[in-house]
Amino acid sequence: MTPEKGTILYVEDNPDNRNLIRRVLNAEGYAVAEASNAAQAMERLQEGSTDLILMDINMPDMDGYTLTAKIKGIANYANIPIIAVTANVMRGDREKSLEAGCDGYIQKPIDIDTLAQQIERFITRRANV
Numbered sequence: 393m394t395p396e397k398g399t400i401l402y403v404e405d406n407p408d409n410r411n412l413i414r415r416v417l418n419a420e421g422y423a424v425a426e427a428s429n430a431a432q433a434m435e436r437l438q439e440g441s442t443d444l445i446l447m448d449i450n451m452p453d454m455d456g457y458t459l460t461a462k463i464k465g466i467a468n469y470a471n472i473p474i475i476a477v478t479a480n481v482m483r484g485d486r487e488k489s490l491e492a493g494c495d496g497y498i499q500k501p502i503d504i505d506t507l508a509q510q511i512e513r514f515i516t517r518r519a520n521v
Contacts, residue, residue, distance in 0.1 A: 396421035398443035398515050403433045403459065404477070405451045413446065413502065420508040430454035430462075437463070442472055443515050447494065449478035457492035464493035473514040477502065 400417055404410045405428050414424040425442065427433035430453055436442070445463070449456035456476060463469045476489035479500040486497045496514055498507070 397512070399423040399425060399441055400444050400446060400511065401425045401427060401433065401436050401442045402446045403427045403430075403451070403456065404446070404448040405429060406448075409448075412504070413507070416504045416507055417511070422508075422511070430459045433459060433463075437469055437472075442469075444511060445472055445474045446477050446498070446511075447474050449476055449489065456494075457488065460489075460493045475511070475514060 397420065400422050402410055402413055402417075402424055404413070404426070407428070410426050410428070414426065417424050425436045425440070427436050429451060433445075447456040447460055451459075454462075456478070460474050460476070463472070463474065473495040474493065475496040475498055476486075476492075476494040477498045477500060478485065478489065489497050496510070498510060
């Protein structure tokens with residue numbers, strides 16, 4: 393299936409979260425590739441075209457900050473928008489995500505009613521660059 397709106401890589405260690413977001417985004421016309429850890433995320437990036445990455449910050453093997461910096465350091469992937477998706481909502485957490493290279497920040501629990509609109513802004517911005 394060719395995605396109408398683009399392909400999103402969702403890096404998240406919680407399978408319930410991945411399932412929910414995949415269903416919501418598929419219904420909105422996005423294809424969703426999934427990775428449960430950093431190694432899988434890197435494999436998925438190599439497998440095909442990715443228009444945007446949703447990055448969980450708290451993962452067991454490599455946190456999302458470190459993985460974001462790693463991805464942004466690879467020329468082929470540096471321009472892919474990465475959106476931090478996290479329950480880290482203390483003062484400074486948003487800034488820490490942006491300093492790691494994230495292009496945006498979505499707080500958990502995710503508002504599924506506005507998720508597609510938030511993603512579309514970043515994909516459209518990337519297409520216009």
